[in-house]
Amino acid sequence: MDPFSTLLDLRTGALDPQRKVTERRLADLDGLFAAPVEDPQRLAYRVLEIPAPADNSNLLSSTTILEPGRVGDEYLMTKGHFHATRERAEIYVTLAGDGRLLMATEDGRTHVEAMAPGTVNYVPGWWAHRSVNVGDEPLVFFAVYPGDAGYDYGTIEEQGFPSLIVAGPDGPAVVPNPRYRGT
Numbered sequence: 001m002d003p004f005s006t007l008l009d010l011r012t013g014a015l016d017p018q019r020k021v022t023e024r025r026l027a028d029l030d031g032l033f034a035a036p037v038e039d040p041q042r043l044a045y046r047v048l049e050i051p052a053p054a055d056n057s058n059l060l061s062s063t064t065i066l067e068p069g070r071v072g073d074e075y076l077m078t079k080g081h082f083h084a085t086r087e088r089a090e091i092y093v094t095l096a097g098d099g100r101l102l103m104a105t106e107d108g109r110t111h112v113e114a115m116a117p118g119t120v121n122y123v124p125g126w127w128a129h130r131s132v133n134v135g136d137e138p139l140v141f142f143a144v145y146p147g148d149a150g151y152d153y154g155t156i157e158e159q160g161f162p163s164l165i166v167a168g169p170d171g172p173a174v175v176p177n178p179r180y181r182g183t
């Protein structure tokens with residue numbers, strides 16, 4: 001393939017040219033939140049991808065724009081996933097907003113990192129990852145990952161994350177997930 005460039009707007013995360021776009025509405029996040037979803041058509045997040053061949057010789061990259069808001073006491077968040085090729089790592093660079101990167105291993109360990117403009121989060125292989133918007137503005141981050149990382153959403157759909165990030169009286173709080181079904 002030939003080299004190419006894309007313009008990344010460092011404030012909004014917009015890509016020019018914009019190629020593949022994935023939209024997730026609350027209806028697509030069915031069962032993610034403990035409380036019922038009242039507005040299923042509401043946009044939760046968009047992923048704008050810079051396509052490349054999905055193999056280990058290439059790097060994929062994308063912007064995620066995660067809207068602010070809550071369902072019950074849980075903040076809007078991404079579905080979250082392990083990489084289908086478990087050992088594949090990833091880098092997140094936050095451009096805007098206030099977030100938390102919730103990570104978990106298959107044996108139930110949790111790790112939370114802050115996401116703020118300029119934060120570079122390193123997600124090692126074997127760690128499931130979910131971003132959570134704890135602020136009042138869109139949370140925008142740019143991600144880079146190996147082309148063959150892939151997505152395993154099923155494990156998280158079945159088991160959930162061991163911990164949740166909820167709105168507490170003093171702001172965002174990490175609490176055990178009572179619905180966690182992992183080991």
Ligand code: PAN
Binds near residue numbers: 047064130143
């Ligand atoms: C990110 C995520 C993106 C959306 O690009 O795919 O933030 O989150 P979900 O895929 O969990 O819905 C990434 O981690 N790619 O590997």
Ligand code: ZN
Binds near residue numbers: 081090145
């Ligand atoms: Zn990932």
